[in-house]
Amino acid sequence: MSETSTTIAKRVARHIEDGEIVNLGIGIPTLVADHLPDGVDVVLQTENGMLGVGPTPAPDDVDPNLVNAGKLPVSELAGASYFASSASFGMIRGGHVDVAILGALQLDGRGRIANWSIPGKPILGVGGAMDLLVGARKVIVATTHLAKDGSAKIVAEASFPLTADRPVDLIVTERATFAVGDQGLTLIDLADGTTVEWVTENTGAPFAVAPELSTEAAA
């Protein structure tokens, strides 16, 4: 993963609280577990049927029957459990998972996410993102601020189909962090070296600026 991905993962990790049950999406979100602050212990749930996911094992300890939702090898912590897919998504939809960390293709001005379909292309994958969006108590988006073509990922109106009607709670990029409320987006944090002007130029939706705007080191 790139330096930007690591920066985003570290910035997300600051918003995770001790004791939370956390589901990590594929890609950048997977890195968050490696960057939790000291004193913050969480329990990881993976939708393919496990609670108590441990770190990547040494090559000799890889068990082909033990993977996360990204199909990557993981390990089993003390207190872990396994369950069928229906039970796993029952946990997710039923509100028993505290935090879901997801990637995004686009976000709209209300903080709603689009991450499963691109207009003009056949829709062939949805996975578990829709379930996590309706069920997780808190949803954090971990994403680059700009798309690969340099355009803003946060836009007033999404041109991609939305993944759920429910807005997310927090949007974290390598440059900025937005809290999502009833009134839309509020900029609450800037990465070191980023200005409000940069964020304004590179964000397609209006946002408020928190009076207590913080600046955190980028790494």
Place this chain on the structure above:
Amino acid sequence: MLSTMVQLLSPAEALAKVKPGDTVMVGGFGLVGAPLTLIAALLEADGARDLTVISNNLGEPGRGLGKLLPARRVSKAVGSYFTSNREVVEAHLRGELEVELLPQGTLAEAIRAGGAGIGGFYVRTGAGTLLAEGREQREIDGELYLFQRPLRADVALIRAAKADRQGNLVYARTARNFNPDMATAATTVIAEVDEIVEVGELDPNAVVTPHLFVDVLVRRAGAQP
């Protein structure tokens, strides 16, 4: 010998139960927990044509269920995530493969409902999105829900770690995934296992799928007899 002993068949004998036009559930999350011996035998089975396959993914190109696509055995795929197999995308664009996409939790719950005698359910997942277009939605306690029908199959091909001769099943770690749900939702359930032990050797507390759901056991290719 107990009359409830399950049939123990070779992969070819077991897959002879599949008929053209059948709906087949296949367990696994990607290749993990997928019955790879049964899938290989399915490719050789005469009846395995014009199939509707219900599975989270359709394998990977040339691996697992991915083998069925170039052989033109599948006419429709029902699942949650096909993006990782480019051949699925290409077959769909060529008009050779119909695809029905369900959120992963809705897929699992529809299979569970199919096996539990439930005629469908309302779920918030997907409500108000593009996936809900043309489908029944209703408001329950102020929130929008989407109706989902149950899923059943003619044959389920599942994978477990260990079975006893009655067909009680024990799973290995995250290889469990969709397998226990699919074991309940098909007319004929064929389980591929690594090991078969005598009745009484499995700890009843560890049994996840009770034997009444299982019709046929097949040893995984390469497993000890």
